[in-house]
Amino acid sequence: MQMSKMLQPTHPLQLLAGHTVWLLWFCALYAGVSLGCQWFPPSPQQGFWNWISATAGLLSGAILALLLWAAICCWRSFRRQAVRSAGDAQPRPFVAAVAAGLYLLAALATGLVSLTLLLSAPCLQ
Amino acid sequence: MTGIAAGLSALTGCRGELAIVDPAGPAARSISLLWWGMVIWFGLVLLAVTLLWIYSVHVRPRSGRAVTEPAVIARGAPRWIVGGGVLLPLITVTILLLLGLPAGHRMAAPAPDALVIEVTGHQWWWEIRYPDGEVITANHLVMPAGEPVILRLTSADVIHSFWVPRLAGKMDMIPGHTNRLRLEADQPGLYRGQCSEFCGAQHARMLLTVEALPEPEFSRWLSRRQQFLPPSPASKTLAQFSTHCGDCHRVSGLTRGLSGGPDLTDIGARPTLGAGTLTMSEPGALLRWLQEHRRLKPDNRMVAPPLPAAELSDIAAWLEQLVP
């Protein structure tokens, strides 16, 4: 399996990639916040403006952008193929369309979870 | 019948000593409001979706309005799916998070001037220690009303959970960890708590009573308690108590109780015995506990003192006097 083929919007692994990225980001976030609070807790007076929330926010923003970009790429691929292959039995438009939706769902999940960075100070129990 | 009548009134009146929907503290009140908001909104959603199903399956086919043109379906179906399946949940949960998380935040806010009380869970009783180290009690928590207290919670054996539903949410008590719970009662009064993490045989009989006193009274209670010197019983009674009970049960100034049973210094003043198994207001409750505790709370960790009834009676009579 070559890498370049796997990165095509039509490769079935695209169906799994978005949420895999989300899950890895989510675990990194949870682990990072827990360890950060354990070793270098910011003072509660800082509220939401502290190094943990800031780092988490930046990482989340990057992942969100990545997922949205992937969604757009897959969606464009789908539109191109849907125009070309009306009636064709190949599954490629299927994969690109579903992958676009899955990337978008993962982006939504990223956005919703990172919204909480604005609602909770990190280390209070 | 009285049970059923009481139950009915409690049902309709939303009241109950352990009722989450009968809040008596700011945290519990906040949660109760969230509950009512959610149940109303979600009740409407459930109703709407159920009616949609019934309509689609039973009413619509008979009305002759079946739609089959693919173009119409291709336009309409995504609206259903995106509107109902994506937007409705997304908006709902965003609002819930925006309302609920800050509420949770407020419930756990630091209270730097608050009284700190240490509560340790045991199988199947509560150990309560006040900041000076001398005031140790069991199964009955006295706190000031109208201001927050901070509880530091841990466990001496398995995982328990501290919960006084009318005042606040719960927090687990885990060996090796110290958890923090902010507790506040609006008004003075008596409240009840119950262990809410399954902790073994008598998890069902691990009740806690909480008494909130208005501030000047609370300080008076605390200083009275700190200065309390339990009266000594007759020497024979004391000797028997020390031999058979003193290893586990501390009575301030008289026995050390190093093996870790409940402190009995103020037992005469507690509302219940055996963490809610008997009420002290019953005449002869203490003696009954001493004689029958293995039957009333089977498998509890207390060894049955091998003493005849007369001597148990003396011990019980003395313990009843331990009221600060």
Place this chain on the structure above:
Amino acid sequence: MSARRPAAAETPKDPAHLRAEFSRVWVNPRGWRSLSVVNHTAIAYRFLITGTVFFVLAGLMAMLMRTQLALPQHEFVDHKLYNQLFTMHGTVMMFLFAVPMMEALAVYLIPKMIGARDLAYPRLSAFGYWCYLFGGIIILSSLALQMAPDSGWFMYTPLSNAVFSPGRGPDVWLLGITFVEISAVAAGVELIVSILCTRAAGMSLDKMPLFAWYILATAGMIIIGFPPLILASILLELERAANLPFFDVVRGGDPLLWQHLFWLFGHPEVYIIFLPAAGVVSTLVPVFAQRPIIGYRWAVLAVIGTAFISFGLWVHHMFTVGIPQLALAFFSAASMMVAIPTGIQVFVWLATLWYGRPRYSLPMLWLAGFFFIFVAGGLTGVMLALVPFDWQVHDTHFVVAHFHYVLVGGMLFPLIAGIYYWLPHFSGRMPSERVGRWAFWLTFLGFNGTFLIMHWTGLLGMPRRIYTYEAGLGWDLPNLISSVSGFVLAIGTAMMLADIALHFRFGRRADPNPWQSNGLEWVMPLPAPPYNFLTLPTVDSRDPLWSQPALAETLQQGEQLLPEIDHGLRETLGSDPVTARPRQIVHLPTNSWWPLAAAAAIGALCLALLGKVYGMALVATVIAAVCLLRWSWENGAHASSAPLAILRSGPLPLHSRTFDSVGRYGMITTLLASGALYFSLLFAWYYLWAIAPEWLPPAGAPLSWTLSLLAGTAATAACALHTIANLRLRRGVEQQLGVLTGAAALMGTLQLGLMVWTLHHAGLQPTLSAHDALVIVMFAFVGFHTLVAVLATALQCWRVHYGYVSLAVPYEVPVVTPLWSFSAACFWLGWLSIMIMPQVWLG
């Protein structure tokens, strides 16, 4: 490439002759020989019946509990029995009923829906069943012997450790459940490989029945989600039996580690239970709406999304353990997120009904019940996801009400709908009308009566798992109502079971495709023959029976694919995972005794460990290993499988003659499961390093650098040797195959010896320190995989000598190479975690 069709000049096969031959080759023997049956249909029936028995037993336990709780201070059962009852009710329902019943449906339906004659590993299906049966018997007999586990179905430590639960109960749970989980993971592996590799020609991914998507996702969740619990069970059993302290604070462990590991499994578990049921709904709704499903791609999206997101929710079961607010918020938001893919599915169903022409049927009635109950349960789930609310209702009857709504509504009702729907498939007869309706309404009303008011009971403050309560708290009347309704529910359920049982005798004979369904499984005569399809179909749409109405006819006339049977082999088509172009013939084993023998040996091992008779345990292990190795010997070109002498025609090769066989997919899938277990172990390692309150790391390096590096070199060398053998074979070079495989096995043995030496030299104290205990477990994990690789490779080397592995039959070599790579990778990951990471951490 297409499979051979009868050329015009040849005499077409007589269909009657074909049917006779297929029946002979695919026969399921009767009498005591039926214990050797491997056909998926028979195995599925066994799962269904056994699961129903367990369901009834767990239901009886619930009735006893409800009777006890009907009145305050009731003394119907004492606390000891009550605590065993609620533990066993949960355990049996979750592990012995919910997952296996859904697996049963999948095992029955998947080959029929994807156009295959059987699953990819028939002997593994049989083995899975026996593990399930024996494990279930072991677990349930503990209740009969009054030594059932009694610390709750999720067995929190320290309550479940040897100090606070000194009896055998928890050991029965830990060993028995692990035994049953082997069954689940085996089914998961098999379903993934079957769905990916054995679909009908033309059934590309976008034409796969939705049920297959649901099962594919579920199987993926099983192989990733079950291993954390398998690991946790192993660790807790080691703590109980050998005093290795993983969850004991004083010696460097942490009770919360158990909770994390358990819920890492526990949350995906409930979606593993729900998704197949939702798959049943997605299958039935189009049939009864009389139109193809609307939003097929949306449904696929929702299924994959749910499967993944469910792995990010586990801490919502731990909102009260004292985790920082922000982390709680993450899990709160993620838990609510899962409402979106669930909502998508709900509206896919509603849209299909709205735009279709729904008609009444008994299965639809049960689906209506499902809809109301499940949506209600899902909504209370969103409530529970809100942290402050959960702080009040966690561990109360509100949660009990919630999960019964989602589990009974979301799993039981669709299961019953599905059973009624496929009943003609099982028996050739139609279900009843009147009795079925009565059963539904009693069940539906009884269920809601029991559990709707239970939400209120929880809000009045009644905690879970209490065997009695005081009068006057407001709990008396709600509990009485729940208990009385529970009896109504029981009557309804009994009526439903009786109805199903009686229809086998009194049901009206079913016409072919009685529901006018679109599903491929309805193309065969009813009841289904053991070989499913006489000839295999080519599929061109998502609704094959609606787009090809004459399909049944052509298949029965022997006009489609793979009609050969004179060679006496059981075969199905192997196809490309994405496009479903046929690419190989998968030859399948016939009836075999090895699955039963292996499962019995493992059962004996389980009992020996329970009884602490370690000599017998060792003997049982050896016997199990021998059975499994002999089983794998009877493969490929072996006389009992597909010997080289078999004459075949047609362009498609037998899978054992290729490099890319179903076996390789199976190995990789199994390694994913193993990897999930190793990942959980590494998680435990890093978690304790970071969080354990009294972690005791050693002063210097815990192992000798030299010895451990030598062992690692041996591991890498063994992997390299086997990889070279594989690559040479792929390039057509057969010489030295025996030598290379033999050398790999020897190198692996050397590696094992070096690892043992390293451990011995390190002087670890596993009973005094969680650090050392984990090092031992990590070594044991790598050692176990290396040992399996050594045995498999030694076997392979021997088979080269016999001619069972060669350039003509190369498929086994690429199957074992990934195992070596995995083993070596785990060694190095472990080595980095044990030797390098602490240096970095401690500065």
